[in-house]
Amino acid sequence: MTDLVPLVIAAHGTRDAQGLAQTRAFADEVRAALPGVHVELGFVELAEPDVAGAVHNALAHIPHAVPSDEPELVVLPLMLNTGGHVNSDIPEFIEAGRDGHRVSYGGPLLPDPRVRQVLEERINTALAPADGPAWRADDTSLVLVGRGALTTRANAEHYRLTRYVGEEVGFAGAFPSFIQVVRPSVPEALTMAVDAGATQILVGPNFLFRGRLRTWLSEQVDAWLETHPGIEVRISDVLGPSPLIAEVFADRYREQVGEPGNGDGAPVYLSGLRLAGRRVLVVGAGHVAERRIPRLLEAGARVRVVAPNAGIRVARLAEQGRVDWQQRGFTDSDVDEAWFVLAASNDPEVNARVSAEAERQRVFCVRSDKSSDGTAYTPATEEAGGITVAVVGHRNPRRSVRVRDELLKALQV
Template identity: 30%
Template sequence: MKTGVLLCGHGSRSQSAVDEFATLAEKLPPMLPEDWLTEYGYLEFANPVLRDGLDRLREAGCARILAVPGMLFAAMHAKNDIPTVLSTYAATHGIDVHYGRELGVDPKMIAAAGDRIREAVVAADAEEAVPLHETCLVVIGRGASDPDANGNVAKIARMLAEGMGFGWVETGYSGVTFPLVEPCLEHAAKLGYRRIVVFPYFLFSGILIDRIYGFTDEVAARHPEIRFVKAGYLGDHPKVLETFAERATEQVGEIPPPNCAMCKYRTQVLGFEAEVGAVQESHHHHVEGQGASAPGSNVADCDLCDTFCTGLCRLEAGDHHHHHGDGHDHHHHHHAPYPQADHPHGPESVRRRKG
């Protein structure tokens, strides 16, 4: 049976992020069995969309497709949107499509993150050496309306700090939940550490990396007594590629590992009990393949932001807009309300900036 692997990306309004994902996908085949074919696709914004990648594998004669979510943690995209596209395609074309685990909390991913942090610390020490015990590590994750994914960011942060010996660790998020980047860094600045290392636990560049670094610059300007150091994101680190390859090959093992062990759609999670059994459907058909140059891909066409996207556009529109200032509501569905939406250190902190 001919086997194909589909790397399922989220997609981005940032061309650099789309290019980086494609580069990663191109580096994957040598790490897989020789006779396996590899394709990739995106859930939203960018081309090719997931169906295009599936079409190419099917047309190449693949009777079995192993799909791997190109995501660090399992939140709505990995638990709802991608499986919906895959299961619909499998039913339509009568093809065997398996779905693997997200990258998740994995020793290889932690090693890759440790390398990125170490590179930043070594470069900073070359200018001014500061002991790790006098350094606070701040790990910034994506942020989701899913406590499972958010909790995994905190676990990664703890394992990095404990493994490397930092004086303290704080965990923040780029959107949706709390604390967001600015309140997280302001809290870290109160702790009395000489240096703060800001590490974005992200695969690729893009608007959210710009946001993290932008807020870091702003908070650093307010605290000249503290040295702020920006670590690089994960990118195509060899250990990241190893983990992606494992997420494909483990699907054909004797007992494929389960995905989504602590899923708010399957079991009651504190604060999210109402979402058990929610219908799994994709909400991204409206932005499929729109391209990274869609309105909102930069701050030039946004009158709410200056040098980087703060996320205020999403908040002002009631989180209905995917784009800056294009004036159209692309969402016609309703998610369960995020129970902590009014938290003062969450998205509301961005609204207060404007006021």
Template identity: 30%
Template sequence: MTTPPALLIAGHGIRDEAGANAFRDFVRDLARRDAGLPVAGGVVGPSPSPSLAEAVADLAGRGAERFTAVPLTLAPAGRAGAGVEAALHAALGGAEEHHPGISYSCARPLGPHPSLLDVIGRRLDEALGGPARAPGDRADVMVLLVGEGSTDPEANADVHRAARLLWEGRGYAGVETAFVSLAAPDVPSGLDRCVRLGARRIVVLPYFLFAGAAPERISRQTEGWAAAHPGIEVLSAGVIGPAEELLDLVMERYRESAADGGPSANRDHDTRPGARAHVR
């Protein structure tokens, strides 16, 4: 019987201690699910959490020679997701030099999966005091979905796509988008737009997996705008967080990649947009 690969959780954009703590807790929650599966988590780029190289060293030290990396990002496959995948391949390529003989596969990013949209819907219900009792209960509620923001238009388009999927069939007056940085509109401008569209009841929803500096910034901007507009009811929703659906989705991505060797197992990775990786 073939030993299943270890699970490597690849975080991205986790730059502050609050986000790093949430990430580490999430990795521990995953590890508790299957005591026989080696699990480690590392972050691509600067972070208080362990780096991806440190996580690979941890797995290698526990005897793992094969592992599947699951990118913990909301970007779907595409250019935005490919940027994360390129950084992941670069980090894993460097790890291979220090640990000869290891092999890996990379799973698909999480994307705006239906189960995550269900969690987001639950966060909205929590902010509004409970689930809707009738179809028209949310007809006066406008949602402002706030993403991180990027210089990559496709990454920003991903947030717009999630907003559309969230709006469909859920009874809200509308779902608008805003960004924390690097893209327009910012949170105050997004709230202004909601008012111009007729909103008198708005829920600001951070499109983030974990708590951290960016969601805190969204909360502060929301509070400041609300104080200046006392005639508008403004509520703040929570981040997705370590929900069971998120844990299940990570394991789903792990299993599908582990079953077929993954879409990018030990590949020479060409990071140009639209380029395809080649198996060694």
């Protein structure tokens, strides 16, 4: 028994041994991200225990003194999008197992940008595999594969995600597809890509873990290739267990229990930096850097980018002379003379080194992968009517964006 509200992870379930192992490994990552919280894992189908059983098991770990207006148990769906399982099946399991106790039920993982970051990491790995030639994103088309649902919102979210990934990675074209239920199917999307001129295609499964959907995807791609000689296709890996996605899940839990600090604002001193003419170091040149650098340039900063490789947008800024791109790995001396640092590589160990050196030199540093380990946060900002609106949230960047947008609406009245 602890003083912390227990958590039930409501996963889909699979008969695939590797997929089941990945699901259990993810649950362990969530436990590591929430020390002291009792975490149960339950399944909607195909594996045991079911969600109702997991809820029942978690009841034994409810704290004795929970205020009457707060949840005694939190259940979170281990699902990327909304759909029948999220809207109907899991709530029915909760009702069957809760035995009158107060249960707080959270939402799916997307559209948290950290999930998209992991997806893009898997895609970039497939573009430049260790055992084969690298493909340039701007010579490649993306077919992003979703599960497919009877819920329009989930399918629309997949279209939105495809646009984000296509532009952030820099693909020549990006085509949404679905493995089941709705169209376009994977073969249809592959054909669309070829009709648009593609000769090499990266198929990206937006699936959490391995299982029958990933198997079906390989079978569908292989069958399509038999009738399309001369077209090269690669399939990236599933998201898989990921500490970053586990942090998203942990933040979902904190939102439900109102963890101290979460409702009291971010533990920061909100200020503005005058960076005109001052050196700013950006380590990494992927989609996070691409989003942040334009703002730094607008502030007049002298931006130096340190990264072995760069996305199209950062490379273009370097060609235009707007940023100083050092095409190599990070060294501690890169922090010298910097007034502000952004650690935005796709390697957490590199980001940790950058943050540690910035700390040693007393330079404020934002960590894009784990904000709590940096010394500064990047606010959600926008300008309207001569006013810059900046919102800093503690754990929920999506909420910061929503609050910013509502403030902007108020300014425009």
